[in-house]
Amino acid sequence: MLQLGDEVTFYSVIFVVVLLGSRSAVWTSALTVSVYVFVAVFRFPQVPADRARQVLHPPRGGYGTGKLSAIAHRGGGHDAPENTIAAIREASKNGATGVELDLEFSADGVPILMHDDTVDRTTNGTGPLTKNSFSDLRKLDAAAKHRLRNKFSGEKIPTLEEAVEECIRLQLTIYFDVKGHPYEAAAALKALYKKNPVLYNNSIVCSFEPKVIYRMRQSDPGVVTALTHRPWSLSHYGDGAPRFSSLWKHYWMTLMDVMLDWAHHHVLWRFCGVSAFLIQKNMVSADYVQYWAHRGVEVVAWTVNTKVEKEYYQEFLKVNYITDSLLEDCEPHF
Known part of the structure; x- marks a missing residue:
């Protein structure tokens, strides 16, 4: 509360x-x-605390007595092509408790796994998703731009349903990261939860967009949800570079960032009834974890990519973290 x-x-x-x-x-x-x-x-109430805890701290896997979770970011995009079945399998093999998967849609409305709104960065194709039907996307090589492209050559872009089936088979917790499309995403996920009731106890829906989470709670109040947040995201890119060359735009969006940050910490989390708060790792401290604990909300840090960082978040802060690799140190994806 x-x-x-x-x-x-x-x-x-x-x-x-x-x-x-x-x-x-x-x-x-x-x-x-x-x-x-x-x-x-x-406003929506939070789901029962015991069920939220089951999702965030599953009895299987995890680290230590508190069963902390290491979640593979985009399925573990450093260890295998991101958002693919291969990534999900590699994450399981490498000891991940769960996977974070990005939900997007093809031009003909098929729910798929994809982080970007174009296929250029990760595949051998070009163009926006809005111009590519699922049959077109299925022909692409999702490993084409990956550092281990030879090992995973020919990997396909999976549907949301295919990915979920594989996660259930491997007993992995799923963090559904919804990029947008609040109504379409809520409808697709609602159908998925109805078909696979086990998801209520082993998955969480998260998004940078509060509207997505609110719509999800409207569609199915029983789903565990989380808000994702990075301070200064409106005025700066993930690497810290300003988004706007115009000074007045930069300072205006900086002001919007201040207001958005305040809203996340004082209003939006309660309005949506979230059970967790996914926050960029540099914001996480013992006091910050305690701040949210008093509100019945758990902190999940992202993206934690070095051995030293993982030990710090796991042993000292005792929070779940999202990582690009279960095997080695690497540069983060923003």
């Missing part, structure tokens, strides 16, 4: 901002109460 400090901060900010604009205590009070009622009526 939202802590008292969050409640006071959130509604105090609303009250002060509206009061400064309207100069009317009556209108300000009425609007603040309306927002309170709206949030109370339309």
